[in-house]
Amino acid sequence: MDTTYDVAILGGSFAGLAAAVALGRSLRRVVVLDASTPRNAPSPGAHNVLAQDGAAPADLIAAARRDAGKYGVELRTAEVASAEGCRDAPGEAFGVTLTTGERLTARRLLIATGTVDQLPQIPGLAEHWGTQVLHCPYCHGWEVRGQRIGVIATHPMASHQALLFSQLGQVDFILHGEDAAAHLTADQRADLAAAGVSLVESPVAEVTADGTGLTGVRLASGEHREYGALTVQSRLAARAEVFTQLGGTVSENPMGTFIETDQRQATAIPGVWAAGNVADPAGSVAHVAAAGTTAGAALNADLIAADVRLARAGSA
Template sequence: MFDVIIIGGSFAGLSAALQLARTRRPIAIIDAGSPRNRFASHAHSVLAQDGKPGGTILAEARAQLVAYPNVTQFAGTVRQAEPLPSGKIAFTITLDDGRVLQGRRLILATGVRDLLPELPGVAERWGQTVLHCPYCHGYEIGGGNIGVLGRLPASVHQASLIADWGDVTLFTAGMEPLDDDAMKLLARRKVKLEHVAVTAIEGAAPAIDGARLADGRLVPLRALFLAAPVQQASGLAMQLGCALEEGMMGPIVQVDAMKMTSVPGVHAAGDAARAMANITFAMADGVMAAVAAHHAMIAEEGQA
């Protein structure tokens, strides 16, 4: 019986694990090895880690956890999570290879999956020259022509924001007609509008030459940003009965200020449970979830 089982070993999960490791309580962390940012070659805007590959940061964190004998790391995917029938708060976890673990508390750090448009040239450039976060990647573009593929109402805000990083063209085909407020904002931010549909992203991937339009024109671009809807990368939160809420890009796990879900004993951290996501936010969420789980166990022990 572990005190806490953390499902997901990216930035939120590993931050939770490190915090709990130092309590000397037995904890487990399970990771499938598919972090959301694996498509990006480098991580940015992470204090003291700027420009380091995300995979390197995660590997160093996992190595540091080895120094804590109370931490057990498992590679794999959790296929089932359910409460124990004892009446006390505790859970059984079944991995895809049949291994079964039990824990008093769960932290779900299972992340989300980006839903990319089925547009030729997008998938092979994702995280390199087709992007979603200017704070993560905008500086490296270095100015010039930048496209924003309009997919959602949030694309207007995204285009106005990204105008700080270059000369932006918003491709509006498929969007709802822009209202007066949107038009004024885009004009003030000097965002150009292109209403003809994009049919492909061209160039020698992962580089990009431009966006090919339905009328045959090629709009030169150095990078293309898009607002990608997301879905939960794991069904465990729904399986456990955790309430979801609608985030900016899709459903996220509903949590309180202590990262507690609607299910007693289950916390959620990182991209799975926040609308605005980056590495630093994920790490902070993991710390909060870990501290909250530890406090909850102490309170429970005092009632025994």
């Protein structure tokens, strides 16, 4: 069975649902296809969300789904297997095939599939990701204020991360990996020292924990250091398989991979938009929701323009 929608939204987290609400309020026929694998699932609360600070991400998503549903948006738990442009109408229709074999057709696509955090391979690290192993001082910093914090330096932006966390607690900068010390410039060392950050020049062998949670790290030297929290910068890999299937090219920056868009969230492929962390790896909940609203409004305007063109051509 082939079902046609105005817009198929791939991904049902904050960006996808914000776009769905904007489109639903414009009377568009919209389907949200969500695989239910949100990046922030381990996190107990989302912060810097105006009037909802600290709410559990799952609760925010449930409320957003209710909002989208009341505007007629179809919400489906589904995984997309593939997508392709329809040959008879390039840029005007796309075929989307689900892993169940079902096929949908949509005039426009919004890719809001998010990103995957690729963590350093340190024993015990992943188990505490999103709770006591953190990456963003604005998302999690208040919750670990006043504690001893270990910054595991595996990334070019690690010294910047350490400076941000130094505002919140006593920070150790742990040089992890063979090249960590070589990548730390003299200026960066001076900045860290000025901010009261201590250098630990031994890599992490494992993250330690007890029955209550993370306790610290054991270094390759054998020394154990106690921390209330650890921070590490993951490499962010965009979930962009559908975009590349359609002929798109994924871009890269120091944080990882992403889909480039213009200010309206449109990609280089006609008819395809992208919003959320798949297009903005550093975006917080508030940022990606705003991008979703922008994309929804732009998609609606683009569809109106297409309908006007067709109407004028038909009356000529």
